[in-house]
Amino acid sequence: MLNTLSLNRRSARTGRTRFSAAAGLAIGGAMLAGEILLAGCSGSSASSAGSAAAERAAAVPSAPAAGPAGQPASGAGQSASTGTTARLAPASDIIYTAQLTIRAGNVSSAAARATQIIEAVGGYVSNETNSADPDHPSEATATVQLKIPDASYPATLSQLASSLGTQLSLQEQAQDVTEQVADVNSQVASYEAAIAQLRALLSHAGSVGDLLSVQNQINNEETALETMQAQQRVLSHETSYATVTLTILGPKAKPVVHRPKAPPSLAGGLGAGWHALTVTVAWTLAFLGAIAPFAAIAAIAGYAIYRARRWMIRRRPAPR
Numbered sequence: 001m002l003n004t005l006s007l008n009r010r011s012a013r014t015g016r017t018r019f020s021a022a023a024g025l026a027i028g029g030a031m032l033a034g035e036i037l038l039a040g041c042s043g044s045s046a047s048s049a050g051s052a053a054a055e056r057a058a059a060v061p062s063a064p065a066a067g068p069a070g071q072p073a074s075g076a077g078q079s080a081s082t083g084t085t086a087r088l089a090p091a092s093d094i095i096y097t098a099q100l101t102i103r104a105g106n107v108s109s110a111a112a113r114a115t116q117i118i119e120a121v122g123g124y125v126s127n128e129t130n131s132a133d134p135d136h137p138s139e140a141t142a143t144v145q146l147k148i149p150d151a152s153y154p155a156t157l158s159q160l161a162s163s164l165g166t167q168l169s170l171q172e173q174a175q176d177v178t179e180q181v182a183d184v185n186s187q188v189a190s191y192e193a194a195i196a197q198l199r200a201l202l203s204h205a206g207s208v209g210d211l212l213s214v215q216n217q218i219n220n221e222e223t224a225l226e227t228m229q230a231q232q233r234v235l236s237h238e239t240s241y242a243t244v245t246l247t248i249l250g251p252k253a254k255p256v257v258h259r260p261k262a263p264p265s266l267a268g269g270l271g272a273g274w275h276a277l278t279v280t281v282a283w284t285l286a287f288l289g290a291i292a293p294f295a296a297i298a299a300i301a302g303y304a305i306y307r308a309r310r311w312m313i314r315r316r317p318a319p320r
Contacts, residue, residue, distance in 0.1 A: 093235070095175045096153055096242035103249045104165030107132070107140040110248045114144060117159055121152040123241065138252040146244040153242040160246065168255055177235060184232050191225035 104110035107130070115125055126147050132140035148156050161167045195218060202214045249255055 092176060093178045093181045093239040094150075095177055095238045096150065096172070097175075098157060098170065098172045098242070098244045099247070100157070100161060100170050100244060101168040101247045101249065101255060102161070102165045103168055103251070103253075103255075105251060107142045107248045107250050110164045111142045111144055111246075113164055114146065114160055114246055114248075117163070118146050118148055118156060121149060121156050123148040123152070123156070126243075136252070138250045139254075140250040141253050142248040144246045144248070146246055147241040148244060150240060150242055157242075157244060160244070164246075164248065168249070177239065181232075181235050181239065184228055184235060188225065188228045188232055191221055191228060195221045195225065 102110065111128070111130075118124065124147050125144060127143075127145040129143045130140070131142070146160075157172075161170060198214055198218045198221065202211065202218065205211045205214055247255075
């Protein structure tokens with residue numbers, strides 16, 4: 001009996017020992033797996049951080065060396081960001097126009113001087129109109145349209161205003177057409193790509209109907225492409241050359257004043273109606289006055305014919 005109890009106690013003790021050992025192994029294995037997973041995650045995070053740091057290091061240019069005499073180098077980060085902004089900022093396409101009025105002692109000499117000034121900077125004269133009266137040479141005028149390269153536009157305009165004579169007026173306008181230029185360029189590129197694809201499709205067309213259909217599409221695309229290319233050339237020329245309308249007046253010539261039009265109003269409408277009525281009445285009276293002599297002569301002739309006819313009827317013998 002004692003032996004049996006002791007054996008039972010030993011077996012129970014052995015079972016608890018084995019159970020505790022198994023539990024310890026399971027817990028140890030779980031902890032080991034967790035450490036392996038954590039190590040893997042930390043390694044991947046470290047590798048990701050290292051790659052990100054390497055990319056940032058590659059993107060940021062190397063810092064310049066220190067200046068002479070121990071002066072600190074300029075801020076590399078600031079210069080790098082400024083340069084990137086300057087590279088990414090799109091160039092603006094602007095159309096410059098101006099109207100300049102000059103009073104000169106000799107209109108023809110001033111016009112010739114203006115032509116020399118703009119030709120010296122690479123410009124040209126696109127249009128010129130002269131008005132001169134031999135009996136009154138001091139009232140001569142000239143209107144010259146000048147095309148000036150954009151790079152030389154401000155300096156050339158200042159030179160024209162100061163060297164030709166006395167400046168009377170100057171008006172300048174600037175129109176930003178960057179979006180319009182970008183849209184035209186995009187459409188030109190799209191038409192060119194479509195034509196290239198259609199030509200590649202044309203080489204693989206089998207039947208005559210397919211060939212004609214593809215060729216018609218190519219013709220339509222080429223027509224649209226030529227139209228857009230014409231607009232592209234016009235925009236390129238307008239953004240490359242500023243347009244200056246130069247008006248040169250003689251010593252006694254009167255400047256043309258361009259007054260802005262007033263908005264329509266009730267008083268303006270009444271005035272315009274009354275003016276139209278007076279003009280109509282005046283033209284009607286003038287017409288009646290013009291035809292009155294002819295009407296009088298026609299009335300006298302008609303009355304004479306009537307009296308002669310009556311006299312002839314009275315002289316005719318009565319029938320038996």
